[in-house]
Amino acid sequence: MTILPRIAVYAGHGGSDPGAVSGGLREKDLNLAVSNAVTGILRGWGYTVINNRTTDVDRSITRDANLANENRVDAVVEIHFNSNSGTPGTGTEAFVSIRNIGRSRALASAMLDRIAALGFVNRGVKTQLNAQGQDAFGILRLTNVPAVLLECAFINNPADMARFDTNTMARAIADGIREVFPISGGGGGMPSFPGTSIRVGDRGESVRQIQSCLNRVGLRHPSIQRLTEDGIFGPRTFDAVVAFQRIFGLTPDGVVGPITWGRLQQECPAGGDSGSGGTMPAFPGTLRLGARGDSVRQVQHCLNHVSQPCSRQLVEDGNFGPLTQAAVINFQRMFELTPDGVIGPITWGRLAEKCGSGSTMMTFLSGDGVPWEACTGCTRHDLNSFLKSVQEIENSNMGNILLPFLLMRKFVAS
Numbered sequence: 303m304t305i306l307p308r309i310a311v312y313a314g315h316g317g318s319d320p321g322a323v324s325g326g327l328r329e330k331d332l333n334l335a336v337s338n339a340v341t342g343i344l345r346g347w348g349y350t351v352i353n354n355r356t357t358d359v360d361r362s363i364t365r366d367a368n369l370a371n372e373n374r375v376d377a378v379v380e381i382h383f384n385s386n387s388g389t390p391g392t393g394t395e396a397f398v399s400i401r402n403i404g405r406s407r408a409l410a411s412a413m414l415d416r417i418a419a420l421g422f423v424n425r426g427v428k429t430q431l432n433a434q435g436q437d438a439f440g441i442l443r444l445t446n447v448p449a450v451l452l453e454c455a456f457i458n459n460p461a462d463m464a465r466f467d468t469n470t471m472a473r474a475i476a477d478g479i480r481e482v483f484p485i486s487g488g489g490g491g492m493p494s495f496p497g498t499s500i501r502v503g504d505r506g507e508s509v510r511q512i513q514s515c516l517n518r519v520g521l522r523h524p525s526i527q528r529l530t531e532d533g534i535f536g537p538r539t540f541d542a543v544v545a546f547q548r549i550f551g552l553t554p555d556g557v558v559g560p561i562t563w564g565r566l567q568q569e570c571p572a573g574g575d576s577g578s579g580g581t582m583p584a585f586p587g588t589l590r591l592g593a594r595g596d597s598v599r600q601v602q603h604c605l606n607h608v609s610q611p612c613s614r615q616l617v618e619d620g621n622f623g624p625l626t627q628a629a630v631i632n633f634q635r636m637f638e639l640t641p642d643g644v645i646g647p648i649t650w651g652r653l654a655e656k657c658g659s660g661s662t663m664m665t666f667l668s669g670d671g672v673p674w675e676a677c678t679g680c681t682r683h684d685l686n687s688f689l690k691s692v693q694e695i696e697n698s699n700m701g702n703i704l705l706p707f708l709l710m711r712k713f714v715a716s
């Protein structure tokens with residue numbers, strides 16, 4: 303299954319609050335430059351990124367924390383630069399919540415290791431408490447997802463500032479994020495449309511990319527025959543393109559124009575460095591209560607995506623506890639599998655299928671009925687508000703194509 307992480311990348315301070323100021327540098331400006339650069343790098347890899355600000359405006363810690371919680375992001379990284387009085391300090395450090403949420407510590411140390419590799423002193427991962435014994439930093443106190451407040455370097459230390467470069471700092475941070483929250487299972491993604499339609503008789507790298515993507519999609523849709531990835535657009539590739547177009551409701555003409563290419567891109571997002579050769583991860587063996595590890599985390603992530611908008615979100619910590627078991631049983635009920643709470647090959651296969659295209663929204667737009675299925679496990683209250691949303695949108699007469707999208711947005715917002 304493809305795991306597409308959602309990351310909140312926040313810039314500390316802003317607008318009327320400059321943060322630390324030293325030697326003509328304002329912390330809010332450095333924070334923003336790094337945050338914007340990290341965002342660009344992550345989006346280029348296929349991540350979903352949300353920001354608190356992308357320009358020099360005031361921020362609200364409460365609003366930013368709510369934004370991360372409501373979007374159920376995989377992690378929050380808030381960018382700051384350090385400052386102290388007296389002899390300037392030096393190096394990079396990171397703060398995490400005392401509640402030790404998910405992989406926040408792992409994320410903090412991965413980023414610090416990468417920044418230290420640029421020559422900065424590694425001051426380590428820390429916590430800081432207020433007088434009430436809670437996290438002193440609001441973003442750590444008010445979020446319930448893994449969050450890291452990163453102090454990249456000391457703004458009042460000329461040696462740190464001489465070493466600092468926005469892009470290399472941003473790359474180090476993004477690499478740390480990718481190490482702990484990788485896009486997995488995707489293999490190579492489709493690049494952008496090459497400019498001209500691709501058809502029978504064509505040869506080359508674009509054809510090979512199409513074949514590779516079709517083979518990946520074919521793992522979930524057996525009507526697409528397995529292809530030799532030789533870069534030659536012959537009759538078998540033609541047949542596979544037509545099958546793909548039929549599955550996704552496109553004109554089945556066997557020509558890969560911009561629309562078919564775009565759909566291939568959606569189905570084959572960039573896969574980072576997983577090197578999986580275009581196959582879904584194999585069934586890892588039976589997973590049940592008490593199991594631990596990355597396979598469990600993948601299952602939790604998938605369940606969180608598939609079960610939106612109705613189910614309680616799981617903490618994606620890789621521990622197969624009672625809540626994960628309950629979510630597995632719920633999932634099995636939704637898809638008419640034996641509801642035993644154990645992930646054998648059949649349940650795994652169904653999870654892989656449901657998370658294969660990576661995004662619940664896409665599944666919703668493909669119209670295969672998942673939002674309805676997802677709601678069979680809801681409480682009465684959830685279901686009622688869901689149905690009310692449907693009614694309101696239908697009454698507002700906005701058209702069938704937009705309906706699932708609006709429905710999703712409206713439901714999530716309510």
Ligand SMILES: [Zn+2]
Nearest residue numbers: 314321382383
């Ligand atoms: Zn700051």
